Amino acid sequence: MSASLAMPSYREDRPLWEEEGRDWPHRGASRFVTASGLSWHVQAMGPETAPVLLLVHGTGAATHSWRGLMPSLAERFRVIAPDLPGHGFTDPLPDRRLSLPGMAGALTDLVRTLGCDPAVVVGHSAGAAILVRACLDGGLAPRLLVALNGALKPFPGMAGLVFPGMARMLFLNPVTPRIFAWSADRAAVERLIRGTGSRLDAQGLDLYRRLFRKPGHIAGALGMMANWNLDALDRDIVGLRLRTLLLVGGEDRAILPETAFAVRDRLPDGRVELLRGLGHLAHEEAPERVASAILHEARAVGVLPPKDPPD
16 A cells, blocks of 8 residues: 555544543553654553563554453563554554554654663564564564464455455544444444454453444554555565564464464464464463463573573
8 A cells, every 4th residue: 555544533532541541450550651753551560670571462452452461471571561553542643654664663663762672572463563564674673573363464365355445444434433432332342352252351341342432442443454554564574584473362263373374484483382262362361371372482582591590
């Protein structure tokens, strides 16, 4: 796509920290940071002297997605987790930067503003694509990249032509985000989550419902999809010169598990680990299993000691 689509204005309909964020998971770890011309909501947890691990959520989510995973990782890492532009409590990107490279560039600016150098980067779904793009473009240089059900290949066949066009039409219609928001009751959100192959507890469903009831958050998610172009990423991914772990939920209905194996075959140093019985939101369903896999791989590449020292 040669040009980004103009984003409708939904600033007045965005989630508010004083309302939707009133009891946000790990609220005490939150702060707001200005970077790349945006106000970002960022959470930080863990020892400041520990290696840095960056968490990047997927389309339509926010930092709440890491509520179960962050504390486990923070035992060994300084964990940094932002809301992506247009998501949660972070400002949307301007029109000209609403693209995969634009999102990757904005994230790189945030990391530089924070003054951290992530040794490990972990991205869920579209968040994995953003991290891969940032690494390929030289903005990030971790020793390990972990893709959780990563959206790293274009949709196959006609879906690759229809879905981006449908997202553009929905995004450009100013009524669409409000219709989505009006219909986001508990039952609708539960059906949406189950459609990905995952099952969440009541708190998880409520947090997604809070976000989905805000047209500004919906517009941010649609804007990402409307300007998404994975063809270039698919072409360039062979140049990803770092260890890459592809964690795959065996029940994922949003991104077929076999997609990860096709990606692995094009990576210089990649492997797949199948998480049986889990769906697209595997890290929310079984955070301890996901944390264990990440810690194991971090030890394998030397980011963490091979074994924990005795107490």
